[in-house]
Amino acid sequence: MYYILLSIIFVPLILAILFYLVNKPQFNSMVFLFQVLQTFFVYVLSRSVIAGESLSYVIGQWPMGIGIELRLDWLSLIFVGMTTLGFWAAYLYCWEEKCRDAKYFFFITFLQGSLVALFLVYDLFSMFILLELVTILGSILITYKKDGYAVKAGLFYLLYNSFGMTIFLVGVIILYISSGSLNMTVAGEIAQGLSQQVHIRFAVACFFVAFSLKSALVPVYTWLPIAHSSAPSSVSALLSGLMVKIGLYGFMRLHGVFSGPFLSQSLMIVGISTALLGVGFAVLQTDIKRILAYHTISQVGLMVVGISSGMEKGMYGGLLHMVNHFAFKTLLFLCAGILITNTGERHIKKIRGVMASNPFLGIAIVIGILGITGAPFFNGSISKYIIKKSVEGTFVTYGLYLVNFGTLVSFIKFGQVLGGPSRYPFSIEWVKSLSIALVATLVLAMFPIGIVMGGRILHGEFFSYYNLLKESGIYLIMAIFGWQFYHRVVDREHPWLKAKATKTLGFQISNAFLIVYFLVVVIFTRYQV
Amino acid sequence: MIEITLSFLIFLIAAYGLIKDTNVVKSIICLNLLQTAVILIFILLTRPSGSSLPIHGFSPTAPVDPLPQALIITAIVIGASITALALMMTVKIFHYYGTLDWQEIIEKEK
Amino acid sequence: MIVRILLVILIILAILVVKEKNNLHLIMYFSIFSFTAASVYFLNYALDIALAEVAVGCAFVPLIYLITVSKQNVFTVLIDKEFLHGEDYQDNDLYKKLVFLLEDFCSYYTLELKVVTKRVRYYPTVQGIFRPGNIDLIVSLDEENNHLVITGNKSNIMIPRLDKMTRKYKNIDLIEVDEYEGLDE
Structure with a gap:
């Protein structure tokens, strides 16, 4: 078992170097064989975790607490499984264009190895190194297109995330000096125990700021629309599906540190304002990939609302929403990539007639849209319902209803690509259609899994038919109202509002937001935690 | 104690430099200054735990903690590689846009 | 005592970097900054870090900055x-x-x-x-x-x-x- 854990980290890295040295196109098809092997290893590891015991090994057989520890419990297993499935979709999608390009496979296989390692290590400094590595590889992959827009996006992403990681390093240093160990359990306990001291609170503030920068919460979200909309499609899908959730993984690993009343309340405020702001911007955009990028921001806000609610069902709801969001956001980004490649347009009003010319693609887009808006009988509704249940009774529920309404309106706008006569021939190669079929099956399969999870989490109040009918009724009313709202209000041309919404904030303003956010969090945690 | 405050002042000055300027090369230099300031904070914080070199049997007083030194070398190298990558992207941006001003590059979109 | 003087020199250099507009002058200030920081590391019994900082900050990084700025x-x-x-x-x-x-x-x-x-x-x-x-x-x-x-x-x-x-x-x-x-x- 120990060797299997080591091999799911190191086999991708060695294979990446082999791809680069052996520069032949025929060798690149080894990536599929390797991915089958990786899936098999993850399956073998998952059997022992599902049986109830979590694996934990120290590299080099040093005593526990001194060496680098690899731990596979249920949280890591969910993320490692998501990584494997996401990379299957990415490899199948980009195979046709890039089968001769050995460097692309070098970078993307290396990224898979580092992501799997990031979700397995259990001490703070290894997490810092792997986070920097993931940032560097992500920015190289964003600029792979060699466009002007892509290079801008990559540079902004790299510099801004490096700033965040430097703040994370400050926190790691202070925790190490106070506790003498870098292990996450030990450091977390010391941080909880000594949380009256000023410098421990400063370290907690540093972690708070760094993780919220990695997952693009308000006010440090400005790197995400630029980066996700200028990257190649398979890389966009990976970024939105996996790498945005690294910050949330950090929040959940150190959740003992973040569960004081003040911090969880402020996290809830940050989460709900992120969700509202994301949806508000998404309704006014006209570029396909930017709509999807702003929706990523808003759904991440929903996950943060779930995690910070202080109740156990909120945590499980947020985690379920992470998996669901990974499934349908990957599907939507891959379909958007096919739309752009076939028509050469990115403006959403100029693409029409998908359902008429390629029903397979049309059905995939419909599944994605119904999933993300939370239609009944799709997986999105279950996780949104659990999150709603966990914040019941506070004013946050109204915010959640507003977010769902906004999501519906903007996806009605997105769904316009389906109608109309076919102007462009949408043709997909069979390998790409395999990847889309894989992710669509995942979306559909999450629904029964979601029902089983929902039953376990909410223990019976989940299955009351009155609540389920009420939720479906609300969805239908919102759909009809949203359609009318879209036609009367949003569809008109508001040039001033559109100019404000599509304007990108610059590097200086983003840094100013980050510094102000950091100082505010430090000053507030000085007085109460 | 006063030394740590001085290092934190370097951190704040470099952060202010990131906000105020609009030159890409200066942003990257300020990021390097930021990382050096953090490493300074680390070394000044671990100093009181000992007062001689971390070599076994070198002197009768207690040696400084050698673990942070390994971590810091890694952090320095990571900072250098990020600088190299960012400068490569800067060269490409200059060839496409003819300018190295953040406001011209990012805010003049589409 | 010497460490405090060196830290004050570092602060002055950082302020100069923020105020300067010429790209080539910035590289020079950065090299001096890195060298002074390496001497601070030396005086705090961290010798291998001082070696790494000199190698990276006074040789490698100014070289790549010079190549960038000259293009x-x-x-x-x-x-x-x-x-x-x-x-x-x-x-x-x-x-x-x-x-x-x-x-x-x-x-x-x-x-x-x-x-x-x-x-x-x-x-x-x-x-x-x-x-x-x-x-x-x-x-x-x-x-x-x-x-x-x-x-x-x-x-x-x-x-x-x-x-x-x-x-x-x-x-x-x-x-x-x-x-x-x-x-x-």
Whole structure:
């Protein structure tokens, strides 16, 4: 078992170097064989975790607490499984264009190895190194297109995330000096125990700021629309599906540190304002990939609302929403990539007639849209319902209803690509259609899994038919109202509002937001935690 | 104690430099200054735990903690590689846009 | 005591870096900063970190900054030799006017002019020529009207400035080629 854990980290890295040295196109098809092997290893590891015991090994057989520890419990297993499935979709999608390009496979296989390692290590400094590595590889992959827009996006992403990681390093240093160990359990306990001291609170503030920068919460979200909309499609899908959730993984690993009343309340405020702001911007955009990028921001806000609610069902709801969001956001980004490649347009009003010319693609887009808006009988509704249940009774529920309404309106706008006569021939190669079929099956399969999870989490109040009918009724009313709202209000041309919404904030303003956010969090945690 | 405050002042000055300027090369230099300031904070914080070199049997007083030194070398190298990558992207941006001003590059979109 | 003096020197250097505008001066200040920081590390019994900092901060990083900054003062112009009749294009009247104009332009913006001659084989789209060859401007001759046709990248900020300078000359036309966001691969 120990060797299997080591091999799911190191086999991708060695294979990446082999791809680069052996520069032949025929060798690149080894990536599929390797991915089958990786899936098999993850399956073998998952059997022992599902049986109830979590694996934990120290590299080099040093005593526990001194060496680098690899731990596979249920949280890591969910993320490692998501990584494997996401990379299957990415490899199948980009195979046709890039089968001769050995460097692309070098970078993307290396990224898979580092992501799997990031979700397995259990001490703070290894997490810092792997986070920097993931940032560097992500920015190289964003600029792979060699466009002007892509290079801008990559540079902004790299510099801004490096700033965040430097703040994370400050926190790691202070925790190490106070506790003498870098292990996450030990450091977390010391941080909880000594949380009256000023410098421990400063370290907690540093972690708070760094993780919220990695997952693009308000006010440090400005790197995400630029980066996700200028990257190649398979890389966009990976970024939105996996790498945005690294910050949330950090929040959940150190959740003992973040569960004081003040911090969880402020996290809830940050989460709900992120969700509202994301949806508000998404309704006014006209570029396909930017709509999807702003929706990523808003759904991440929903996950943060779930995690910070202080109740156990909120945590499980947020985690379920992470998996669901990974499934349908990957599907939507891959379909958007096919739309752009076939028509050469990115403006959403100029693409029409998908359902008429390629029903397979049309059905995939419909599944994605119904999933993300939370239609009944799709997986999105279950996780949104659990999150709603966990914040019941506070004013946050109204915010959640507003977010769902906004999501519906903007996806009605997105769904316009389906109608109309076919102007462009949408043709997909069979390998790409395999990847889309894989992710669509995942979306559909999450629904029964979601029902089983929902039953376990909410223990019976989940299955009351009155609540389920009420939720479906609300969805239908919102759909009809949203359609009318879209036609009367949003569809008109508001040039001033559109100019404000599509304007990108610059590097200086983003840094100013980050510094102000950091100082505010430090000053507030000085007085109460 | 006063030394740590001085290092934190370097951190704040470099952060202010990131906000105020609009030159890409200066942003990257300020990021390097930021990382050096953090490493300074680390070394000044671990100093009181000992007062001689971390070599076994070198002197009768207690040696400084050698673990942070390994971590810091890694952090320095990571900072250098990020600088190299960012400068490569800067060269490409200059060839496409003819300018190295953040406001011209990012805010003049589409 | 010595450590405090060195830290004050570091603060002064950081303030100088924030206030400076010339790129080459910044590299020098950064090297001195790195060296002073290495001496602070030395005085705190962290010898291997001092070695790493000197190697990285005084040798490797200023070298790559110098390479970057020195590539930024070059303005590359491609003369389309096929349209300018072989070897005697340098006597062409319009061409001399253009070279005079370009040298004026480059000395105003402190750039260095570099002239490249090559055959243009395909239509000058942004992806075709401008990117791989790192070229800023393409010059060719329109024979019927005896105009010089200059093609430039629209998102390059030097091209609108050049446009202002050439607007008063009737014999020189400036075409701006737009860059579309590439189809993602």
